[in-house]
Amino acid sequence: MVERYSMGSMSVRDRLFRAIGSIDVFEDLPLSGMTTFRIGGPADFVISPENVEELSQAIQVLRDCEIPYIVLGRGSNILASDEGFRGAVIRLSTNYFQRIQVEDDHITAEAGVTLTALSKAARRNGLTGLEFASGIPGSLGGGIYMNAGAYGGELKDVIESVTVIDLFGNQMVLSPEDMEFGTRSSILQKKSWTVIRATIRLTHGDPDAIEAKMNDLAQQRKSKQPLELPSAGSVFKRPQGYFAGALIEQAGLKGYRIGGAEVSAKHAGFIVNRGGATCADVIELIHHIQKTVMEQFHVRLTPEIKYLSPDGWDLI
Ligand SMILES: Cc1cc2nc3c(=O)[nH]c(=O)nc-3n(C[C@H](O)[C@H](O)[C@H](O)COP(=O)(O)OP(=O)(O)OC[C@H]3O[C@@H](n4cnc5c(N)ncnc54)[C@H](O)[C@@H]3O)c2cc1C
Incomplete structure (x- = not known):
């Protein structure tokens, strides 16, 4: 039971139960289990709405109860505080929000679909552009928020429309222009909108060639990135005119460690959790990297990963 909401605790929980069913409401669930960094203390509430109606109702309950x-x-771009988060985490990438619909050269998918599953669906249907x-x-959803990209492609190149829901449960269909995509950024970073689904437009192609490209990129990733940790x-973020990883490596920081957090010996642009790393370890290491690179190369490194403090999103 979340003590913090003592007076309202029962009612918040009960109202969430009523809105989305008790099976999908948890209290005090550690963020370390929900992030690929495996770091982070408990969130007061974690809820997994099954569909847009439940999502909308859950948002309304949280708004009424003034719970952030x-x-x-998938929690793959997040550093969560050791103290966790004083509010509710709405997870859209577990069992729900997983529908994918293919129509000619368009794919419409719900926000929780992984980019891997989406690329595989494209390949199965002979559609190229998402490799x-x-x-x-x-x-x-997270990919659109970040305008995720790799190997010369970005989601903005294939997005046709994005459907979001706002704080009041209104749905809006946004065009690529509305999305204001930039380097690892989108308008979502300025608004309280939640992506519920999106449509992408691809091109018909040869399934074997698509598969070969995906395999090649997977191989490149495996050989260069510390996927095992x-x-x-x-x-x-990539500083203009440089590569962050190369600067960090040239600064002699490969393998540099604070607590359980280490600059990857395989790819200096990554910090890996060698076991038991805390959020405080990672933040200290980030500051050390920034300071060293600034001193040696006069280049400012800006974090791409999002820091979730106990009070919400914050700067590192
Ligand atoms: C090993 C590894 C390799 C990676 N390689 C790449 C890469 O090549 N290219 C790249 O761009 N990134 C890469 N990333 C980072 C990460 O995978 C991407 O940023 C990804 O798009 C984040 O998606 P997510 O679902 O995990 O989002 P999360 O980490 O869960 O969230 C990221 C942000 O998106 C927001 N968000 C999530 N879902 C929604 C939604 N439905 N509506 C509104 N906002 C939402 C969250 O609030 C948060 O602010 C890598 C990460 C790892 C661990």
Whole structure:
């Protein structure tokens, strides 16, 4: 039971139960189990709505009870605080929000679908253009929020429309222009909108060639990235004219460790959790990297990963 909401606790929980069913409402669930970094203390509530109606009702309950919430996909771009989050986490990438519908050269998919599953659906249907995303370990919703990209492709290149729901349960269909996509950014980073589904437009292609490209990219990823250890992917955005990983390596920081957090010896752009890393370890390491790279190369490294503090999204 979440003590913090003592007076309202029963009613918040009961209202959430009523809105989305008790099976999908948890209290005090550690974020370490919901993030690829395997770091993070408990969130007061974790809820997994089954469909848009439940999502809308859950948002309404949280708004009425003045409980802050965040939306989580696969948690692959997140560093969560050791103290957890004082609010509710809405998870859209578990069992629900997983529908994929293919129509000619269009695919409409719900926000919880993983980018890997989406790329495989494209390949099965002989559609090319999404191979770049096959190894990105995020959901479609999180990918759109971040304008995820790799190997020369970005989601913005294939998005036709994005359907979001706002704080008041209104649905809106946004065009690529409305989305204001940038480098690892979108308008969603400025608004409290939740992606519920999106349509992408691809091109008909040869399934064997699509598969060969996906296999090749998977091989490249495996050889260059520390996929065998928990991480949140590239820690820093690419500074203009440089590569973050190369600067960090040239600064002699490969393998540098604070607590359980280590600059990957395989790819210096990643911080890996060598076991028992805390959020505080990772933040200290990030600051150390930023300071060292600034001193040596006069380049400012800005985090790409999102920091979830006990009070919500914050800067590292
Ligand atoms: C090993 C590894 C490799 C990676 N490689 C790449 C790569 O090549 N390219 C790349 O771009 N990224 C990469 N990443 C980072 C990450 O996978 C992407 O940023 C991904 O798009 C995040 O998706 P997610 O579902 O995990 O989002 P989360 O990490 O769960 O959330 C990220 C942000 O999106 C928001 N969000 C999530 N779902 C929704 C929704 N439905 N509606 C609104 N907002 C939402 C969250 O609130 C949060 O602010 C990598 C990560 C790892 C661990």
